[in-house]
Amino acid sequence: MxxxxxxxxxxxxxxxxxxxxxxxxxxxxxxxxxLPKGTEHFLTDIHGEYEQFNHVLKNGSGSVRRKIDEEFGNTISSKDKKSLATLIYYPESKLEIVEREEDNLEDWYKISLHRLVQVIKRVSSKYTRSKVRKALPKDFAYVIEELITEKEEIQDKEAYYNEIIHTIIRIGRAPQFIIALSHLIQRLVIDHLHIVGDIYDRGPGPHIIMDTLCQYHSVDVQWGNHDMVWMGAAAGSLACIANVIRMSARYGNLATLEDGYGINLLPLATFALETYENTDCDAFAIKFNTDYNTKDLGLDTKMHKAIAILQFKLEGQLIMRHPEFHMESRMLLDKIDFQKKTVCVDGKTYPMKDVDFPTLDPEHPYELTEEESKVMLRLQQVFMRCEKLQRHVKFLYSKGGMYKIYNGNLLYHGCVPLNPDGSFKQVEICGKEYSGKALYDILEYHARRGYYAKDAKERALGQDMIWYIWAGPGSPVFGKAKMATFERYFLEDKETHIEEKNSYYKLLENEEVIGSILEEFGLDKADAHIVNGHVPVEQIHGESPIKCGGKLLIIDGGFSKAYQKKTGIAGYTLVCNSRGMRLVAHEPFESTEAAILKESDIFSDSIVVENFSRRKMVADTDTGKEIQENxxxxxxxxxxxxxxxxxxxx
Known part of the structure; x- marks a missing residue:
């Protein structure tokens, strides 16, 4: 030894x-x-759609309903199955309705408790008694364990269990017990959750999603480009802060910042009202949904334009600080001809819809005015002092990373940058070139330093790198040649709006290329899969999320309502259990209220990706390797x- x-x-x-x-x-x-391996659940590109996210999480992408079908078969009606599923998803709300409308409440309690106990027995069967015990709610742990554990020594088992349930009802604890059982089923249906990027932007509730994830029993996150820009904003990057506010304004979601996070936007609002009072803001229309309060439309439009101009200035400064980013073509403020109302983009001149920029000095287009500097300083302070945002971002750092290797599969949000011939693209980072896994690793290193470094210079560099990860042409989570934000606001020509994707997206069906990516990350190309998000799969046009014979799965199907016309569905999720992998395509979610009152579930269509030749056990997992070492x-x-x-x- x-x-x-x-x-x-x-x-x-x-x-x-x-x-x-x-x-x-x-x-x-x-x-x-x-024991059989636990069920893994993969979600991506949630984009703030918290109601649909919560429902998919509660129903385990249909796993709860499947367990109900397996347990009860034809012994109870479809209506009763729907009612039981709704009770499991939303026990508190369902109980309020039942207690108000049910004539024989005691019988309803008795039937529901028996059914919930049967479902728990089924969903807990693949776990050790010890693991189930740890998941039990403290107040009811002993009683639940009695109900779900077979007792050989008791002759009249039915009478024993009936008496326990009768006592629960008699002493007035049935509602609390039903809630505890329902949450336990939700907990046991999913053993581990993977979020493959983009929790933030577009939808109204990323803060609600983050609160849910912070409390979740087992989760990891692969950072998406939209997560990165919020992480940069929390770290204090001015360019990232401007991007976050601009996107919130564009999609009518400033309430997420103001109400969700308590971030005071009054300095920006006051500045925008004064500076842009008589300014043309037509190019900055708000893309709002039905929840948006239109009385704020005029102010929000002015704030939208003010922060967009600030973003273009701050990004120009950042690009000048880092010539190694090779992003000079994204500096367009100095290419504007104010007399002719045109701009030169990539050597070609285009007419502009708007050149009314009261804070822009044509001689020094990237300099902030004194008022703009004060606004950005105030915004930086409130972002960095926001306790809730900092807590959420620390969670992303502690549970997340640029990629994840888990149980023999490779998870990342965007792509592995490739050249047209399928070789790994070299990207210059701080004077050295990186590609493949090394590129991911160096970018993650800088992203962590941008938030945690004590040295001011190192921290500032890290924050600039976070912005590059958000929008840089060599960024794996962005995966495009440019972000055409300027062109989309100011140029009519749709050709200028095109954001050319990395060659990776043209090579998704190339077995040799996908195999080389898996090997680059140390995985066996014969057995491993890549799970990918970021680019919506247009099912409406016949596109399949299953690429390269099932080796690569793109599971962005349009969780965000902004993408659903393009995709034709409302998101994919992936479920991997001991018997195989299946992809679940979801129809649009009406609302939580409809799910409770109408007992409507999301209609989901399952596609089997792979049936394992033998059932996978814990011994076949990463956890199993740790146990074997122990x-x-x-x-x-x-x-x-x-x-x-x-x-x-x-």
Missing amino acids: NEMEQKVLKTLSHQYKTQAAASTEIINLQSILN IFYLEELLEAYREGTIMEEV
Whole structure:
């Protein structure tokens, strides 16, 4: 035994102090290895659509309804199955309706409790008793364990369980117990959740989604470009702050910042009202939804234009600081001819819809006015001091990264930048060139330094890199040659609006290329999959999310309402359990209210991606590898106890 092994065993001996304790843990861990692997749930490109996100999370992409069908078959009606599913999804709201409308409440409680216990028995069957016990709500843990555990020694089992349920009802605890059972089913249906990027922007509730994720039992996040820009804003990047506010204004979501996060936009509002009072703002129309308060439309339009001009100035400054970004073509304010009302883009001149920019000095177009500087300083302070935003961003850093390798699959939001021939594209970062996995790793390093570095210079560089990850041509999570924000606002010519995608997206069906990406990240190309988001799959035009014979899955199907006309559906999710992988295509979600009152679920269509040749067990997972390592050291400890190398605590 070498010195390091001795230290490991000594540390382990503090937890398992005797041969009996070590032996018991070995037996426990060995039994866990032979259980079916837990269900993984993959979601991407949620874009603030919190109602649909919450519903998909509650129903496990149809997993709850499937478990109800498996348990009850034809023994209860379809109507009763729908009612039971709705109760599991929204127990508090459903109970309010039932208690108001049900004539025989005691019978309803009795039937519902029995059915919920049956569902829990089914969904908990793949877990150890210990794992289920840890998931039990504290107030009802003992009683639930009694109800779901078979007791061989009791002869009249039905009477025993009926008496427990009768007592729960008699003492007035049925509603609380039903709520606890429903949340437990939701908890057990999904063992681990993967969010493959883009929680933020467009929809009204990213802060609600983040609150849900912060409380979730097991989750990881692969950062999307829209997440990155919010992370940069929280870190204090002025360019990122301007982008975040501009997009919130554009989609009528300033309430997300003001009400959701408590960020005070009054300095910007006051500045916009004064400076843009008599300015043409037609190019900055708000794309609002039915929840938008139109009384704010005039002010929001002015704020939209004010922050857009600030964004273009700040991005120009950033690009000048970093010639290695090779983004000079994105500096367009200095290319405007105010007399002719034209701009030169990529060597070609176009007429502009709007050149009414009261804060722009043609001689120094990227300089902020004194008032603009004051506004940005105030905004920087409120973003950096926003407790809720900082808590959410710290969660993204602690649970997230640019990519994830999990149970033999590769998860990332955007792409691996490629050349047209399928080779890995070299991208210059701080004077050195990176590609493939190394590019992901160096960008993640700088993104973390941009938030956490103590050194001001290092932190500033990291924040500029976060902006580059959001919009740079070499960024894996952006994956396009340019972000045509300026052109979309000011130029009629639709050709200028095109954002050319990286060659990766033309090579998705190339087995050799996809195999080389998997190998680059250390995975077996024969068994592994890539799970990808970012680019909406246009099912309405016959496009399939399953690429390269199932090796690559693009699961962005339009969670965001802004994309649903383009995709024809309302999002994909991916479910991977012990028997295989299936892709679930969702129809648009009406509302939470409709789901409760009409007992309407999201209609979802499942596509089998792969059926495993044998059922996958915990031993086949990353967790299984950790358990096997623990067993190895515990067996070493056991041997050390027997040989007297390490002494038991008597």
